[in-house]
Amino acid sequence: MIRFLAERCNLCGGCIPICPVDAISLRNGRLDFSENCTDCGLCVPICPHGALLDENETSREWPEIRPLHDFYDIVVIGGGPAGSTAARKASETGASVLLIEKKRVVGIPQLCGEGISRSGLTRVLPDIRENWVAAPIEGAILVSPRGNRTTVKHPNAGYVLERRVFDRDLFGMAADSGARTLINAETTGLIWEDDHIVGVEFDYRARRRQVFGRILIAADGIESAVARWLFHDNRLTESDIHTAAQVVMSGVEVEVGFPEFHIGRKIAPGGYAWIFPKGTRRANVGLGINPSLPEARKATAWQMLSNFIEKRFGGEGEIIEIAGGNVPTARRLPRIAYRNIMFVGDAGRLTDPVSGGGIATALLSGAIAGSLAAESLKWKTPEQLESALGAYSNIWDKARGKQLAFYSRAKEVYSRLPDPELESICRFIDERFGHGSYDGIDIPGTLKAILRRRGLLWQLFKALFPGTGRSI
Numbered sequence: 001m002i003r004f005l006a007e008r009c010n011l012c013g014g015c016i017p018i019c020p021v022d023a024i025s026l027r028n029g030r031l032d033f034s035e036n037c038t039d040c041g042l043c044v045p046i047c048p049h050g051a052l053l054d055e056n057e058t059s060r061e062w063p064e065i066r067p068l069h070d071f072y073d074i075v076v077i078g079g080g081p082a083g084s085t086a087a088r089k090a091s092e093t094g095a096s097v098l099l100i101e102k103k104r105v106v107g108i109p110q111l112c113g114e115g116i117s118r119s120g121l122t123r124v125l126p127d128i129r130e131n132w133v134a135a136p137i138e139g140a141i142l143v144s145p146r147g148n149r150t151t152v153k154h155p156n157a158g159y160v161l162e163r164r165v166f167d168r169d170l171f172g173m174a175a176d177s178g179a180r181t182l183i184n185a186e187t188t189g190l191i192w193e194d195d196h197i198v199g200v201e202f203d204y205r206a207r208r209r210q211v212f213g214r215i216l217i218a219a220d221g222i223e224s225a226v227a228r229w230l231f232h233d234n235r236l237t238e239s240d241i242h243t244a245a246q247v248v249m250s251g252v253e254v255e256v257g258f259p260e261f262h263i264g265r266k267i268a269p270g271g272y273a274w275i276f277p278k279g280t281r282r283a284n285v286g287l288g289i290n291p292s293l294p295e296a297r298k299a300t301a302w303q304m305l306s307n308f309i310e311k312r313f314g315g316e317g318e319i320i321e322i323a324g325g326n327v328p329t330a331r332r333l334p335r336i337a338y339r340n341i342m343f344v345g346d347a348g349r350l351t352d353p354v355s356g357g358g359i360a361t362a363l364l365s366g367a368i369a370g371s372l373a374a375e376s377l378k379w380k381t382p383e384q385l386e387s388a389l390g391a392y393s394n395i396w397d398k399a400r401g402k403q404l405a406f407y408s409r410a411k412e413v414y415s416r417l418p419d420p421e422l423e424s425i426c427r428f429i430d431e432r433f434g435h436g437s438y439d440g441i442d443i444p445g446t447l448k449a450i451l452r453r454r455g456l457l458w459q460l461f462k463a464l465f466p467g468t469g470r471s472i
Helices: 081-091 118-122 163-176 225-230 301-313 359-376 382-389 391-416 419-433 443-453 457-464
Strands: 002-004 024-027 030-033 052-054 071-077 097-100 115-117 133-143 149-161 180-182 186-193 196-204 207-218 241-250 260-262 272-279 282-289 318-328 341-343
Touching: 002 030, 071 081, 071 196, 071 359, 081 097, 081 163, 081 207, 081 359, 097 163, 115 118, 115 359, 118 149, 118 359, 133 272, 133 419, 149 163, 149 272, 149 419, 163 180, 186 207, 186 225, 207 225, 207 359, 207 382, 225 341, 241 301, 272 301, 282 301, 341 359, 359 382, 359 391, 382 391, 419 443
Parallel strands: 071 097, 071 207, 097 180, 133 260, 207 341
Antiparallel strands: 002 052, 024 030, 115 149, 133 149, 186 196, 196 207, 241 282, 241 318, 260 272, 272 282
């Protein structure tokens, strides 16, 4: 029997087209399951938030190849890029590591444009496997609200990944390095002892389990249960997220090597629409919108994506995959290191607030946390351990945090800009980058130049210091 957990559902609708008997529909602001449901379970792994559970699955046993111990030096919750990287980096030092993943199939579903810069990937993974890459990125095409196109050439800029393959390989690399890995295991709570967090509870193989560990790494995504259990002020507001809709299309005309970014309040208010070519006539197509804006209340992200696809491709192509959900664009958690826990990737809200991109930051935060966790095991008392792990915040801020904090303020300004201002910014980018080839682009410097040239510095100042009056 399929059980629906309404409190986890964000009504993205990704499960609806998956059902082979059309048993799922969206009615009156909630999912409705008809009597046609055959309990096939195809919808369960599609949900990015774990809102659908296959209760029949708990009665099915599969081989347990390695015994599960009661204690591990480090327990990692979540097997995405951040968690898998943290587990690999820690276990490479000889630490005993348990990696817990709630999905039955790692890497499915994916809500991601799948693009990453070359530096963002090689900084953590210098040896790139061919099967990770769907297509190279050699530049980008920016399309203004009026449809004016600017092509920026940037050879060897990055890659469009095959996230299913990439995520599964990272999970496997963690196992290869010595980590104990579990799939279809959902963490249900923390274990406390004398005011210290000493382990986790989770459901695995049809029963509740407990495992103890000295250090926990939370990599459980935007919906981080660990953060909810620890921080009462952890709720994301509408302005802290982008609601995204995404498909993979086949049979479409795209320019391989040049992702497209379409901006405008009618296209994707507060966000942008993207096209990441994944090869000849195949592309990842999607958009993200700021749900707090008035324009975003007039239509859903899916309706806006349908309009965009019709406008861009004119009825050409077929949809072969579908995904939807939320992307964190808020500033990071105030405490990404708390007691003996570190938060990585989306769980720590360590994403690029402007682009919503999170692969590179997931890899980097996971690598930092995994290495620091292993290094900190030498400390014996909980107080010493907490002090050692506290360095994570400073290390992250130096590595990427300060830059992302600036991007967060830039995002607040961008979300408020009307189309005429966006059109002017596109003209500026065309003048600056549209007539040459570049080995590297100083993104923070470019943002600052845009703010100065367009007279947006005052808006940024107000974003930095809310409540500022014009009399200053």
